[in-house]
Amino acid sequence: MISGYERNGENDMALSLFRRMWVSNIKPTSSTFACVVTVCAKISDLGLGSQLHGHVVRTGYNFDTYVSTSLVTLYADCKQVEESMKVFYESADRNVVSWTAIVTGYGVNGRHEDALHEFSKMVSFGIRPNQSTFTSALNSCCGLEALERGKKIHARTIKQGLDFDVFVGNSLIVLYSRCGDMNDGLKVFSLMGLRNIVSWNTIVVGCAQNGYGLLAIRIFDDMMASFVEPDSITFVGVLTACSHCRLLEKGRHFFQMLRENPAIDVKLEHYVCMVDILGRSGNFEEAEEFIRSMPIKPNATVWLALLSACRLHSNIEVAQMAAQEITNLDPYNSGAYVLLSNIYASCGRWNDVSQTRVMMRCRGIVKIPGSSWIVLKESRHEFVCGDRSHPMTSEIYGKLDWLGGKLKEYGYVCDKNFALHDVDDEQKEYALTYHSEKLAIAFGLIATVDGNTVRVFKNLRVCGDCHSAIKLISKIVGREIVVRDSTRFHHFRDGFCSCGDWW
Numbered sequence: 001m002i003s004g005y006e007r008n009g010e011n012d013m014a015l016s017l018f019r020r021m022w023v024s025n026i027k028p029t030s031s032t033f034a035c036v037v038t039v040c041a042k043i044s045d046l047g048l049g050s051q052l053h054g055h056v057v058r059t060g061y062n063f064d065t066y067v068s069t070s071l072v073t074l075y076a077d078c079k080q081v082e083e084s085m086k087v088f089y090e091s092a093d094r095n096v097v098s099w100t101a102i103v104t105g106y107g108v109n110g111r112h113e114d115a116l117h118e119f120s121k122m123v124s125f126g127i128r129p130n131q132s133t134f135t136s137a138l139n140s141c142c143g144l145e146a147l148e149r150g151k152k153i154h155a156r157t158i159k160q161g162l163d164f165d166v167f168v169g170n171s172l173i174v175l176y177s178r179c180g181d182m183n184d185g186l187k188v189f190s191l192m193g194l195r196n197i198v199s200w201n202t203i204v205v206g207c208a209q210n211g212y213g214l215l216a217i218r219i220f221d222d223m224m225a226s227f228v229e230p231d232s233i234t235f236v237g238v239l240t241a242c243s244h245c246r247l248l249e250k251g252r253h254f255f256q257m258l259r260e261n262p263a264i265d266v267k268l269e270h271y272v273c274m275v276d277i278l279g280r281s282g283n284f285e286e287a288e289e290f291i292r293s294m295p296i297k298p299n300a301t302v303w304l305a306l307l308s309a310c311r312l313h314s315n316i317e318v319a320q321m322a323a324q325e326i327t328n329l330d331p332y333n334s335g336a337y338v339l340l341s342n343i344y345a346s347c348g349r350w351n352d353v354s355q356t357r358v359m360m361r362c363r364g365i366v367k368i369p370g371s372s373w374i375v376l377k378e379s380r381h382e383f384v385c386g387d388r389s390h391p392m393t394s395e396i397y398g399k400l401d402w403l404g405g406k407l408k409e410y411g412y413v414c415d416k417n418f419a420l421h422d423v424d425d426e427q428k429e430y431a432l433t434y435h436s437e438k439l440a441i442a443f444g445l446i447a448t449v450d451g452n453t454v455r456v457f458k459n460l461r462v463c464g465d466c467h468s469a470i471k472l473i474s475k476i477v478g479r480e481i482v483v484r485d486s487t488r489f490h491h492f493r494d495g496f497c498s499c500g501d502w503w
């Protein structure tokens, strides 16, 4: 009876029946424990769960596979991974279910390296991962941006014939899009036998963020033609596509469509996208009007979208107003000051630049330090501006010097505005040449096979000077360079960037 309730999601009924059993002095068996612990895991009731664990140990049922597996899941779901591991290693029989619980448990707690470690151990013990295990392992690869390792796991899913599985497929698409490898993401999507709303959303959002806006919209049309109802995330995807590809009319059209859809609430995210679309296309009045007439209270991110658009159009008036609105909402938002001072710099208003800086210092606003990283097979290499801590520092700087010479040959002049006044992302004290993304790219060029794509991740927006330099570098070395920054992807190829220099 308890098990019946549990399987039908009637957790309260299951627990109350168990209590009645308990007070009636009927001894629970291992199945009873396994079942009730599973209920505790589902509702994350750690208190009751650990009480039951105590009883289980006293009765010796902890050697039962089902009981121990349910305890592993309980602790993992309650974010007690260490406890989970303890039960796991004490249990006599480790099966796919308990291994999966461990891999997933580490993953949901952000301990992706440990998750992948357990995954490899499981495989080396000859236990076949199932869909759930693969999904968790792939999510951990995604958390580490470990594309190579993800590809290995992908190969294993193919071997087991699980690559058509909808959950595995979805995780693969997320991994590939987050690493800027849309070709492989699209391949997985097109081969998927069954697709759910998550599959469609993931591919639409992935294409949009990677700058394949028109493709994102085409897939959206396919989705409608397949009678799949779009949801809130789908609209974030198509609106992002319109903003990154500057498709004003399409953007208006999708927003209208969203408004008219009674099944979806228009959320802040959608407003942010729309402000972005209006701002980028230079419709500042309409954008401000749009924000002021929003039925929900705009947060700092909405105004930040307008402020970023001001940077593209060097619109100082609107920028000042938007920055004021942001500081009213969130006085410690460093992004607003940084963007504002960039806009001043691009208009040559150096006085205002230094005033903004003084204001930042007085108010104790700390800039987030910029860093870039690159993930090779099992290792992650992170760089900050002017970094000399990497073991291959001399090779990296040698490569940068060589690139510097080549860049000059190609007629590149360093944009001094960014060198002297860009408080954007990184300390100006360091020469522009040694911005973190350039160090990461130089290292990537050395450490990967010639001709292969170099993938770099950055926590902040890539600066204008680096952007121009990387375009040329991609041409000089004849390689594709993908940079994922805080807002989008840049695919540099043969002297051009997929963002069309509007980012």
Ligand SMILES: *[C@@H]1O[C@H](CO)[C@@H](O)[C@H](O)[C@H]1NC(C)=O
Binding pocket: 096, 097, 098, 100, 101, 130, 131, 132, 133
């Ligand atoms: C895979 O394992 C999980 C437990 O880890 C289980 O819930 C799921 O039902 C299994 N899937 C299949 C198809 O066996």
Ligand SMILES: *[C@@H]1O[C@H](CO)[C@@H](O)[C@H](O)[C@H]1NC(C)=O
Binding pocket: 268, 269, 299, 300, 301, 302, 330
């Ligand atoms: C504003 O709201 C959006 C959507 O909920 C959220 O993603 C963003 O983090 C919020 N911004 C701030 C500064 O809280």
Ligand SMILES: [Zn+2]
Binding pocket: 432, 435, 462, 463, 464, 465, 466, 467
């Ligand atoms: Zn830079």
Ligand SMILES: [Zn+2]
Binding pocket: 467, 489, 490, 491, 497, 498, 499, 500, 501, 503
């Ligand atoms: Zn770009």
